[in-house]
Amino acid sequence: MTMHNLMSEYESLTLGPLSEFDLSKKQFNKQIAINFLNKNKETISEDDEHLLFRTGGQLNGYIVALDKKRNCIDYLVKFDKKSLEQFDSNAMQAMVWRRFGAPSITDLVFFDYLLQRSSIVVSSTRTASEILLERPRGETFWIDIMGRATRRGGFVGLYNQVNHSLIKFDGGSLYEWLIFANDWLKNTPSEPFRYVVSNEIL
Secondary structure: OEHHHHOHHHOOOOOOEHHHOOOOOHHHHHHHHHHHHOOOEEEEEEOOOEEEEEEEOOOEEEEEEEEOOOOEEEEEEEEEEEOOOOOOOOEEEEEEEEOOOOOOOHHHHHHHHHHHHOOEEEOOOEOHHHHHHOOHHHHHHHHHHHHHHHHOOOEEEEEEOOOOOEEEOOOOOHHHHHHHHHHHHHOOOOOOEEEEEEOOOO
């Protein structure tokens, strides 16, 4: 998948592969910011430093955190509803990009916004093989999200999209559980899975 496919509404931009999408590239960031600002948007919050807003529909769209002084994007989330067999209700898939060095607004976006509109938020699909080769930063982000969720009394797990099995974290040490889950992933290195965060019992 390329960034051009992911954000097809911005066909006027020359965009590289998704893996190369980097908010730290100033010119690219400012171009994306202009396009989002020209869209119909709903303001989520605003202070002297940041404007946080949503574009698109209630079930799919983008959440943008704009640095008002730099006029660039600090934090970008693409969200859309996913129907997953394991869950009774639709889950909200979230894909996240953050400008290097930008302040974190993870709690505001995930726990105060997305999880107030959907009881389950999941990552995009990935495989154990991809993690080893391509996306260590992305995995660190989702592990951090799961840690924050458990400290807030939430529920987390890993969802295998092939056999629709779900490994749940049932308490104790999240670190030890992740070691166990990692062994589970090693047995199915090519099968896609998702990280799962919920404010309801899974």
